[in-house]
Amino acid sequence: MTKKQKKNLKRILIGLSAFIVILLADIIFKHAFSERFPFGLASIIEGSLGWLIPFGLYLAVYLYIGFKVLKKSAINILHGQIFDENFLMSVATIGAFALGIYTGITTGSPEGFDEACAVMLFYMLGEWFESYAVIKSRKSIGALMDIRPDVANLIDNDENITTVDPSTVKVGDIILVRPGEKIPLDGVIISGSSDIDAKALTGESLPVSVKEKDAVLSGTVNLTGAIKIKTTKTFGDSTATKILELVENASEKKSKTENFITRFSKFYTPTVVFAAILLAVVPPIAIGLSGGGYAFSVWIYRALMFLVVSCPCALVISVPLSFFAGIGGASAQGILVKGSVYFEKLNKANIFVFDKTGTLTKGNFSITEVYPEENREEVLYYASIAEKDSVHPIAQSIKAAVSADTASYSYKEIAGRGTIAKGEKEILCGNGKLMEEYGVAYNKVSAVGTVVYVAVDRKFIGYIVISDQVKEETKEVISKLQVGGAKTVMLTGDNERIAKSVADSVGISEYKANLLPQGKAEEVEKMINKKGEKDVLCYVGDGINDAPVLMLSDVGISMGGVGSDAAIEASDVVLIKDDLKTLPLAKSTAKKTMRIVYENIVFAIAVKVIILILSALGITNMWIAVFGDVGVAILAILNAMRASSVGKKNLKKQKIIVDNGKK
């Protein structure tokens, strides 16, 4: 509770007690001493001035509570803000007092002082609760995103440790992170080893072991050992700061729903106020002219109820709050959503385009088969010599499998063919084209994967098949998406055969093979032009070299690309963990959030319309009208908070798993 809130609450509670005392006194006077006080407090002074006593008492409470509202409305009127809610509330309550004086003078029994006072009281109570709930929810959502590092322990050249503000640490500085502390800046470990908890960042609950030379991200928690880190980024560029910025600024990209609310609120208040004026004037005159008597006070009372419900607060507050809660809940699961508009789109997404390598597959090539003419070891041995200097991912996987002494060799790399190593022997290692060029007789084979032929001194000795492995979760995730009726497409630079085998094994409905990197963007553009108006295309990639495609698609989703600024910048949704399972989770979070948003819109508008109709018919009273204003807002806020619970539930589940693991 802020200071302001405490002050306001005190004022409201004092006002409320005073109000209850006066109300009870009135009722007791009226009922227990009905002979002496037939009109309650108003009968203390007999005659037409009887209203003065209750009026004075209620007015005192009213002014005590609502002085600020009256002051604000006075200021706003001077600025020409006639549709200001303070002003409308003031008019409604002052009008109710006036009606009370009127009935007091005419009948001796003033009606409505208590209501006028109560409306102001509940209005203030509602406003207070609203601000309390918003701050509370902001904090609880903030707690889901508890990654902001507060301090850094800087180590200077003399090994002195000083605690400093992380924003003052420069790139290349050395910092110490003790067990239990948050890592404040991105960096590389230079000494020590530890376990790192990245739950707040990725939603992944199992700690990761790190040692010297490993890169660590800010926002993660160092669990077991003290580590020294050489920073690689400034505080402003570090992952934790980037992510927080992204989530906090997520409201900048407004969804259609929010824009609808903005437009709606713009015309709602003036419409209701105008309707109220008509209601106060037209029916009594019409009835009066037709001989039924001019019952102005009845219709003015109904018009005042219109003013009470004329603020669109419930909508204006609950819709962005629902989105905010949804974004907070999603980030606790390692899903960063850059704006509410992407929740809206993700909810409707029905075409999912995947980059194959690194997204559906692990992205690390490995040797799946070796087909020697004679000796298996020999094939691997010579291949590893030939690929020694190559940085091609295929070469990396061969080198990972065997190591050979290569000192005496010189290398030549031929792009699109392979490599030639010359030394003791001449080794050719590459595709069919290379073999043909050098006139090597070889068995042309076709396998699922990349085939690397190996020849020594122009003699073919065998071939190696290298392929990328499909992630374990891919199949399940694809089928989950397809259950929802979504179309899935895979894009790949690989040949038709590999593409088909991967697509078939995971159940993807369409694939496009043999694409160059820029071809992917063209392909996605074609799909976007072809798709129907209501279709929403999601592209899922690793975010490293597909920035143009990410930007092009309706929702660009990058996976596991945290630490890469380009990926975060280009994508609309970032899945921090390199786990495809978070994709359906992101979609279901979007769905849940949107449902809550629609619930709030329908609920708030429906209640207001019903109250307006009942007020016009004279069935309801001001007590109910004030509920229509603040009560609905509070209920909508509570509903909005449910949007963040997806994340909390998930965190709890993970905690249980971890606890079980400990046992």
Place this chain on the structure above:
Amino acid sequence: MKKVYDIEVDCANCALKCEQAICKMKEVSGCNINFIAQKMTLEAEDPDTVLKSVVKTARKIEPDFEVVK
């Protein structure tokens, strides 16, 4: 240039109205008020110099509008 300020504003509808009014100012090219986060993103050539008039505009709508420093 964009700059984010921490603000204090009490009601959601007023925040919305303030945002609309600030956006209409000549010297401001864009404004976004995030009521829930209590943050205002101001887009102007030099946000700090126009801040004073921005606050003035906002206070015409919501006298309690405050920029926290």
